[in-house]
Amino acid sequence: MKKLIFLFGLALTIFSCAQPKNEASATVTNQDEKTMAVAKLMKGYVDNNFDGGIISDDCIVRFNNIELAKADFMGLSQFHHSMFDNIMFPDGWIETISYHGENWKEGNGDTWTNQWTDWTATSKISGETHTNRSHFNYKWENEKIVEKIEAIKLPTEYGDFTLHLYEDKFDNDTHLALTMGNYKEQDSVLVRVHSECLTGDVLQSQRCDCGDQLEMAMHQISENKSGIVLYLRQEGRGIGLKHKIKAYKLQEKGMDTVEANNELGFSADLRDYGVGAQILKDLGATKLTIMTNNPKKLIGLEGHGLTIVDRKPIKIPPKKMNKKYLETKKNKLGHLLDI
Numbered sequence: 001m002k003k004l005i006f007l008f009g010l011a012l013t014i015f016s017c018a019q020p021k022n023e024a025s026a027t028v029t030n031q032d033e034k035t036m037a038v039a040k041l042m043k044g045y046v047d048n049n050f051d052g053g054i055i056s057d058d059c060i061v062r063f064n065n066i067e068l069a070k071a072d073f074m075g076l077s078q079f080h081h082s083m084f085d086n087i088m089f090p091d092g093w094i095e096t097i098s099y100h101g102e103n104w105k106e107g108n109g110d111t112w113t114n115q116w117t118d119w120t121a122t123s124k125i126s127g128e129t130h131t132n133r134s135h136f137n138y139k140w141e142n143e144k145i146v147e148k149i150e151a152i153k154l155p156t157e158y159g160d161f162t163l164h165l166y167e168d169k170f171d172n173d174t175h176l177a178l179t180m181g182n183y184k185e186q187d188s189v190l191v192r193v194h195s196e197c198l199t200g201d202v203l204q205s206q207r208c209d210c211g212d213q214l215e216m217a218m219h220q221i222s223e224n225k226s227g228i229v230l231y232l233r234q235e236g237r238g239i240g241l242k243h244k245i246k247a248y249k250l251q252e253k254g255m256d257t258v259e260a261n262n263e264l265g266f267s268a269d270l271r272d273y274g275v276g277a278q279i280l281k282d283l284g285a286t287k288l289t290i291m292t293n294n295p296k297k298l299i300g301l302e303g304h305g306l307t308i309v310d311r312k313p314i315k316i317p318p319k320k321m322n323k324k325y326l327e328t329k330k331n332k333l334g335h336l337l338d339i
Contacts, residue, residue: 027303030095031238032272033145033168038113038138039094046087050077084121084130092117092134098303111140145169146278154178158215158222161229166279173233177279178218181226188309189285190227192217193276193297195234198241206321207248213314217291220312228285230276237261238270256328268333273297277304293335 029035037054044050052074068076080087096113115136122129146166154163161178168175183189194217200210214229221227236244239261247260258268280286280301289310290298298308318326318339329335 027098028095029098029272029274029303030093031267031270032096032274033171034096034111034113034140034274035094036171037145038096038115038136042089042115042136045077046089048078048081048087050074080121083124085124086129087119087121089115089117089134090120113138113140144278144282146175146275146282148282149174156218158218164279164283166275166282168275175233175275175279176231177283178221178229178231179227179283180221181224183226183228184284186226188287188289189280190221190224190291190312191230191280191285191288192221192228192291192314193230193232193273193301195232195237195271198235199244206319207251208322208325209316209318212316216314216316220291228280228283230279232271232273232276234271237268238272239264239266256332257325258328258332269296271300273300274304277301277306280306293329293337295334295336 041051041054052070055070055073092115094113094115096111098111115134115138117134117136119132119134120129146168149165149167151162151164154161159180161180164177164179166175166177167173192214194210194214197205197208197210199205200208200212201214202211204211217229221229235241236247239247243264243266246264247257250260250263251257255263261268277300280288286305287307287309288301289312290301290308291312291314292298293313295311298311302308313336315338323339326335326337326339330337330339
């Protein structure tokens with residue numbers, strides 16, 4: 001169960017965390033599950049539906065240099081709504097920083113989520129609007145955010161796998177892992193981290209190479225007699241099925257996949273590999289040989305404390321209907337493709 005220590009600041013109260021002295025680095029993200037959880041937490045505060053479930057019972061809460069217990073802090077939120085209307089965070093920025101390197105405990109170091117914003121509210125007594133520059137600083141103490149729900153045997157065309165069902169405790173999404181053989185005995189585990197593609201994986205669409213990549217990965221694991229296929233529910237590079245289909249329509253009008261995502265207001269790739277990294281750790285796979293053409297995937301997994309021993313490309317010959325798609329992946333997204 002994920003928990004955090006909550007440091008809360010208003011009126012220019014600023015917190016800083018110690019920086020590593022040597023040979024340490026940090027990964028900064030703003031689309032990961034921790035950042036999204038903090039955004040959800042603060043939305044609950046604004047909506048007067050503050051859910052402190054992810055705040056540890058023994059947390060440290062500092063409010064304008066005053067230390068509060070969790071119960072007192074939860075009461076403070078209710079007090080704010082009794083005194084103010086229109087409580088808002090009208091703008092701001094949230095990001096998560098994971099420190100890692102030789103000098104950090106357990107190889108991962110500390111993880112912090114920071115929010116910089118203005119807090120505004122209207123007094124119920126005077127009717128005046130108050131604004132305070134705010135900095136919220138959250139330190140994650142127990143970062144496990146996924147839970148294994150069930151494991152079953154799954155016979156397939158490529159041999160017998162064990163299917164593991166995981167649940168993300170933040171948004172209740174479910175993810176799958178297919179394991180085969182005694183992969184824990186290997187120097188590195190053969191792994192495919194695959195993002196859901198309903199049209200390619202199930203309907204065999206030729207707009208992309210996703211279905212072919214999944215089949216090749218399962219075949220290679222079968223030949224290796226051990227490995228893991230991690231199936232993450234991140235349809236359309238994280239934009240969801242509805243927006244993916246809308247992006248397809250824009251592609252029919254001449255846009256490439258990156259241009260279509262941008263037209264819909266999304267970045268080219270919104271996938272986050274933090275959940276996947278935690279699933280792999282739970283399965284006992286920390287040293288990996290990754291089947292991928294995407295170097296950013298390697299960076300994403302290494303940023304969450306996994307070791308990439310080797311990269312194994314997945315070479316799928318281009319087809320008439322997906323040639324432009326593959327060229328865009330190579331030229332705009334940096335995929336390592338021979339086309």
